[in-house]
Amino acid sequence: xxxxxxxxxxxxxxxxxxxxxxxxxxxxxxxxxxxxxxxxxxxxxxxxxxxxxxxxxxxxxxxxxxxxxxxxxxxxxxxxxxxxxxxxxxxxxxxxxxxxxxxxxxxxxxxxxxxxxxxxxxxxxxxxxxxxxxxxxxxxxxxxxxxxxxxxxxxxxxxxxxxxxxxxxxxxxxxxxxxxxxxxxxxxxxxxxxxxxxxxxxxxxxxxxxxxxxxxxxxxxxxxxxxxxxxxxxxxxxxxxxxxxxxxxxxxxxxxxxxxxxxxxxxxxxxxxxxxxxxxxxxxxxxxxxxxxxxxx
Numbered sequence: 001x002x003x004x005x006x007x008x009x010x011x012x013x014x015x016x017x018x019x020x021x022x023x024x025x026x027x028x029x030x031x032x033x034x035x036x037x038x039x040x041x042x043x044x045x046x047x048x049x050x051x052x053x054x055x056x057x058x059x060x061x062x063x064x065x066x067x068x069x070x071x072x073x074x075x076x077x078x079x080x081x082x083x084x085x086x087x088x089x090x091x092x093x094x095x096x097x098x099x100x101x102x103x104x105x106x107x108x109x110x111x112x113x114x115x116x117x118x119x120x121x122x123x124x125x126x127x128x129x130x131x132x133x134x135x136x137x138x139x140x141x142x143x144x145x146x147x148x149x150x151x152x153x154x155x156x157x158x159x160x161x162x163x164x165x166x167x168x169x170x171x172x173x174x175x176x177x178x179x180x181x182x183x184x185x186x187x188x189x190x191x192x193x194x195x196x197x198x199x200x201x202x203x204x205x206x207x208x209x210x211x212x213x214x215x216x217x218x219x220x221x222x223x224x225x226x227x228x229x230x231x232x233x234x235x236x237x238x239x240x241x242x243x244x245x246x247x248x249x250x251x252x253x254x255x256x257x258x259x260x261x262x263x264x265x266x267x268x269x270x271x272x273x274x275x276x277x278x279x280x281x282x283x284x285x286x287x288x289x290x291x292x293x294x295x296x297x
Contacts (some may be wrong), residue, residue: 036067044073049150050123052130053091055084058144070128070149076141080179081117081134084144088119088132097121097130100157117176120156127155136179171241171249171271172197173221178205178213183267193273201255201265207235210255210265223251233257241271248274 040063044052048071054060058077065071077084093099100122117134131147149155172195177183181203188197203210207230215225218239228237239251251271258264 038065055087069151073146075144077144081136084134092121122157126152127157129157195271197269199267211235
């Protein structure tokens with residue numbers, strides 16, 4: 001039991017020491033001593049190796065600084081997660097940050113809410129890396145975590161750079177759900193000249209709004225819309241894309257509003273190579289939903 005004579009200031013100091021000790025981390029290759037950790041309530045470190053912009057109107061909850069390894073900044077922001085991510089996409093890319101290539105084990109297509117509202121940027125192939133995660137909750141500010149990784153030994157940037165040299169590419173864009181919607185990936189897979197991804201979605205948005213939301217993600221990924229329409233419970237759009245080898249790909253995206261369940265939708269994307277292009281066929285592989293694991297085909 002704590003000493004009852006401990007003053008409030010001493011209790012606060014002990015609480016801070018305990019939190020810092022619990023947050024200490026060991027990394028492979030480090031000395032035996034744990035990594036020095038410092039808590040900064042309501043503040044960010046006085047000096048950072050790179051400038052990190054902060055959205056206007058956000059409250060700084062505090063920071064965790066880990067010597068040599070980076071900083072985590074926690075913000076409360078009165079804006080939706082999509083607005084926060086758009087802010088960082090505009091500001092960081094304008095100042096020279098790059099979006100790393102996705103690892104080959106991370107497929108494009110519909111993503112679980114667990115991986116929604118996240119983005120990673122690299123200052124160079126050796127880092128630093130800035131990972132942004134924005135989490136929404138009803139009647140609360142958006143919780144924003146800015147994780148700056150400064151140790152090149154553990155930087156995702158260098159790893160992504162090596163994967164990029166292997167020619168991996170992500171044809172189907174990463175598709176995230178609208179704010180306050182629930183998206184569950186069902187299956188993704190294919191191979192060679194044909195790929196697909198499916199999901200279910202619960203959302204109170206109408207078909208036109210959903211089509212616009214997902215269409216904007218195709219456009220940001222470099223796809224060009226060639227057609228679109230809506231009739232009854234279905235909205236659809238068609239797309240084209242030229243890959244790094246100038247091979248043409250065609251995409252079909254459609255949303256089916258289920259008549260038997262309120263606010264429930266089925267989403268599907270199919271991507272096929274132009275028959276006249278140089279895209280090579282290959283063994284197909286099927287990926288089940290993130291809750292169901294993965295199986296080869």
